[in-house]
Amino acid sequence: MEKIKIFLIPHFHYDIIYQDTYENYLERSFNIIKKAIAIMKIEKKYKFLIEQTILLEEFWKREPQYRKEIFDLIKQNRIEVAPGFFVMPDMNLISGESLIRQIKSVKKF
Secondary structure, three states: OOOOOOOOOOOOOOOOOOOOOHHHHHHHHHHHHHHHHHHHHHHHOOEEOOOHHHHHHHHHHOOOOHHHHHHHHHHHOEEEEOOOOOOOOOOOOOHHHHHHHHHHHHHOO
């Protein structure tokens, strides 16, 4: 029987401002990102996916003491940002222009 490799990539999803304030979502998101960084210091094979660039950008601005670590982890392919939009689009309600604007804003960051 052939062996199959399965890769599990930890991540989280929050709909920004869905049922709480932006600041409360950011606080919870930052705690999750900090916990992932702490795990990565111990587990060298641990990788983490950040789903919305807005979270990474806000973390970068508000937690500057983590910038070098974040930058290094991204360069090591241990932190990924996917799908590469500023916020997670609702593909049922999205327009092409909205997708392009999100991609352009992410490219600036």
